[in-house]
Amino acid sequence: MLALSRKKNEALIINNNIEITILEIKGEQVKIGITAPKEVPIYRKEVYVQIQNENKASVDVESLDALKKFLV
Known part of the structure; x- marks a missing residue:
């Protein structure tokens, strides 16, 4: 497993076509946004x-x- 630290509005790119963005952090809860092709x-x-x-x-x-x- 790869473990990374990210801050609000920072993102990860997976396989050149999937983006995961940290949208919000509230206490122990993190809201993420995922942009990926529809077939994924x-x-x-x-x-x-x-x-x-x-x-x-x-x-x-x-x-x-x-x-x-x-x-x-």
Whole structure:
């Protein structure tokens, strides 16, 4: 993991086409802005983990259903 210090209105550039800017700092909370191409999905980590878990559960159920059909 790369750890960087940034101040308000300072930014990071990732892969030449993603910019992350520090918009506001209030106590322990930081507001960031992200500029990226529309085809680049951006999720909060907790949402991303939930999507991945739901996708995995769906695949598991679909695989089980397919196996049941194959055996019948």
